[in-house]
Amino acid sequence: ETGVTQSPTHLIKTRGQQVTLRCSSQSGHNTVSWYQQALGQGPQFIFQYYREEENGRGNFPPRFSGLQFPNYSSELNVNALELDDSALYLCASSLGVGLNTGELFFGEGSRLTVL
């Protein structure tokens, strides 16, 4: 059973650019959630996808968007990057349906720095 993997692990962008972060969920997990963890903060919920449909969204602007694919992979896209977008972005997969699926299986994260 493979775990959750994310790429890239680190990247640097400049303000105004766009970024795509990728995640491969644990096999058999139809639900993927994305979290943003700023320095010194806990993970904050961005959105969740279930079977390729957005299933819920946190308090993030529309320039944060996502996609989920049938092969258990997913993407987080952020447009018009701002300095405050600098954070660790965590992907988490789970078995359950709905936002309160209980145990989440996290990837190692993608650390984004916006200059």
Place this chain on the structure above:
Amino acid sequence: DQQVKQNSPSLSVQEGRISILNCDYTNSMFDYFLWYKKYPAEGPTFLISISSIKDKNEDGRFTVFLNKSAKHLSLHIVPSQPGDSAVYFCAASPHSGNTPLVFGKGTRLSVIA
């Protein structure tokens, strides 16, 4: 508005002693609580959970206590080991409904040999 609060950013404990990590919550709808552990350069991993129908859940060296009236939970690690040094996140959600997990800011535990 922080719904899950971990007021101690860090904690240092001697190897073999008890580590107690605390978590407070404000949302009375929360009835399912989890602790996650995070090592540097790794994602958080699930450690232990508790439902509001219980006031204690134990798994080996880890025990979580829940005090619903005080809206407080704590994680006890006995005995503490150097490998327990990590950041511990408390998370909560309502068990029913469609609300994602809400995380605290975390407590960095250092277990000194």
